[in-house]
Amino acid sequence: MTTIEPDETVDARGAACPGPLMDLIGKVRSVDSGDVVRLLSDTDQSHTDVPEWVEEAGNELVAVEELDDYTAFYVEKA
Amino acid sequence: MTDHVVIVGGGTGGTVLANNLANRLEPELDAGDVRVTLVNDDPDHVYKPVWLYVPFGQREPADGRRALDELVDDAIDLTIDRVSDIDTESQRLQFEGRTPSVDYDYLVLATGSTLEPDQIPGLAEGGHDYYSESGATALRDELLTFTEGELVLSVIGSPHMCPAAPLEFVFMADDWFRERGLREDVDITYTYPIQRVHGNPHIAEWARPIMEERDIQVETFFNADAVDPEAETITSMEGTELDFDLLVGIPPHGGVDLVESVGLGDDGWVDVDKHTLEAEAAEHVYALGDTADTGVPNAGSVAHYQAGVVGQRLASEIRGRPPTATYDGKTLCFIETGMDAASFVEFDYENPPSPAPPSEKLHWSKLAYNESYWLTARGLL
Secondary structure, three states: OOOOOOOEEEEOOOOOOOHHHHHHHHHHHHOOOOOEEEEEEOOOOHHHHHHHHHHHOOOEEEEEEEOOOOEEEEEEOO | OOEEEEEEOOOHHHHHHHHHHHHHOHHHHHHOOEEEEEEEOOOEEEOHHHHHHOOOOOOOHHHHEEEHHHHOOOOOEEEEOOEEEEEOOOOEEEEOOOOOOEEOOEEEEOOOOEEOHHHOOOHHHHOEOOOOHHHHHHHHHHHOOOOOEEEEEEEOOOOOEOOOHHHHHHHHHHHHHHHOOOHHHEEEEEEOOOOOOOOOHHHHHHHHHHHHHOOEEEEOOOOEEEEEOOOOEEEEOOOOEEEOOEEEEEOOEEOOHHHHHOOOOOOOOEEEOOOOOEEOOOOOEEEOHHHEEOOOOEOHHHHHHHHHHHHHHHHHHHOOOOOOOOOOOOEEEEEEOOOOOEEEEEEOOOOOOOOOOOEHHHHHHHHHHHHHHHHHHOOOO
């Protein structure tokens, strides 16, 4: 279990692809550089498209936490 | 005792629902056992799909406007005002204008999408859109005299109204410039926020090869960060910069602020059960169309089908029967692939879309439906 304290959380559980990634992008857009956004998603596609976008945008995926029936992605804005 | 149904929003969802209820609950309305009020902040109903054709000089914004009092059944009370507050505990609405506060037994929110271009610095000054009447006419003034240079269409906000319309615009522009012998002088670039050209992977897979065949440049993972109207550049969060001579931006969208301030959902979208369309945070409240956060496209067909579901559910509740109608995610879209050809998709929560081969027949079907839309608004089609 991660000890990272996110500055913002986006709960996209229940949303179909590409909802979670778009929700993450929207939140990252609004936070400051260095802030950590936690995305909660239960879509398998997030395992590929979140890391892909994070790398493309030059941000950092600082942790991925597998929970009961969803995943938490921690993204630090560059 | 009279049951009062209040529908807020006179777009496709609200108008179809009002007429659906006028038909479905005719005996109760005649007997005074039920009242249905439709609230809208504009005396006109606006059919937005017309705007796609305005920049190409093919339609006028007035073609998409009709007075609500001509479209809505006489059994419906029409209130032209803007709701300023909703108390979901006491079930009461307040208005910005002179309309006295109103109590409701059932509330339906169909307030739709609003454009928020100011989220992107420079977009309002440097970009054009066809997602509003004023945007479509301003874009028309530019496009009709555009004969050479870089045309960039950037999908900035998502979700946005009519997810097919950005693809349609670049396909139509490609064909339109080609027919006029100008295509070699006009570069067309399409940008999309995620790693493919459309949110739906099946539609993206279908559209990408067409874009390649037609020399439409693609930039994926492009989330516009700022527009410089002087330098005519658009830059993305991912660090890409594009030059443009004409920028068509699909602006960020949001719902009405009231939804969030009364605790029904974030960003103006109401959290609902995606099958019953009942609000999760309040009793006796439904949402439909763009306003309902169901994950399906923000499209008129969705609002139309959802209105039928909410109409059946409300009629059951009013008659003291268990409501059983549910929404299955049904979505239907024509997709223009040029000035004389279109595709068609139909899908739901369980079944993905499979775009039909583009044809002239489907193009004419789309135009024919756009004309017969007024029968849909009246609850007849």
